[in-house]
Amino acid sequence: MLKRILALALISVGFVMTQVQAAEPTPAGRLTTETIIKRTLEGRLGGAKIDAVSKTPYLGLYEVRLGSETIYTDEKMNYIFSGDILDAKSMQNLTKIIRWDSLPLRDAFKTVRGNGKRVLAVFSDPNCPYCKRFEKDLAKIDDITIYTFLYPILSQDSHDKSKAVWCSADKVKAWNELMLNAVVPASAAAQCDTPIDKNLALGQKYGISGTPTMIFANGDRVPGAIPAERLEKLLAQNTK
Numbered sequence: 001m002l003k004r005i006l007a008l009a010l011i012s013v014g015f016v017m018t019q020v021q022a023a024e025p026t027p028a029g030r031l032t033t034e035t036i037i038k039r040t041l042e043g044r045l046g047g048a049k050i051d052a053v054s055k056t057p058y059l060g061l062y063e064v065r066l067g068s069e070t071i072y073t074d075e076k077m078n079y080i081f082s083g084d085i086l087d088a089k090s091m092q093n094l095t096k097i098i099r100w101d102s103l104p105l106r107d108a109f110k111t112v113r114g115n116g117k118r119v120l121a122v123f124s125d126p127n128c129p130y131c132k133r134f135e136k137d138l139a140k141i142d143d144i145t146i147y148t149f150l151y152p153i154l155s156q157d158s159h160d161k162s163k164a165v166w167c168s169a170d171k172v173k174a175w176n177e178l179m180l181n182a183v184v185p186a187s188a189a190a191q192c193d194t195p196i197d198k199n200l201a202l203g204q205k206y207g208i209s210g211t212p213t214m215i216f217a218n219g220d221r222v223p224g225a226i227p228a229e230r231l232e233k234l235l236a237q238n239t240k
Helices: 001-008 015-023 033-044 129-138 156-166 173-179 196-205 228-237
Strands: 052-053 061-067 069-073 079-084 107-113 116-123 145-152 212-214 221-223
Touching: 033 052, 033 061, 107 173, 116 129, 129 173, 129 228, 145 156, 145 196, 156 173, 156 196, 212 228
Parallel strands: 116 145
Antiparallel strands: 052 061, 061 069, 069 079, 107 145, 116 212, 212 221
């Protein structure tokens, strides 16, 4: 569907840009480029809702996020690009990056080991066998701060266990007991507001379709359970 919309949108939009700038100036007398791109492309993409527009550090492109989709355009919107952008030297997938500063860390619970200097975010489902295997390897890592986003995508039981963990007096202890020792938190404790629905929406926005999924400080994402040795290497490479 998006590709069909994009095919219709590849036309000149200079006149539209002029109209937008003249219609609603900022106190400084002009709209930001990001705002112009957002409003113009929403009109040219048949009213599609654009969540965010941000300038990238490469090629003078602007990143445009529409739900779980990401497209790119130049400042004048002469071209629209759909697809992943790779760094040719490192082969890092720049499109799949999730900027650390964009993560709502308040919606995760925090585990600190040692000096906590290295940081890692993990999207995890309590019923996911790969998550349980990964937690055993993660337990071997020191000098780290882990932000765990409860992400129950497998079943209603996953959702119930996630809620019980979040509503526990000690979230970290409840999570470790569940994942490492198969001790399920008391469901009676699950009487509180949780960020679980927001986490599910966040994961959908960024196209996180499996657990565990790790986000490193430099924005790299790695899906799937990985051994402690590889995790150590990635933490060393992916510094903020």
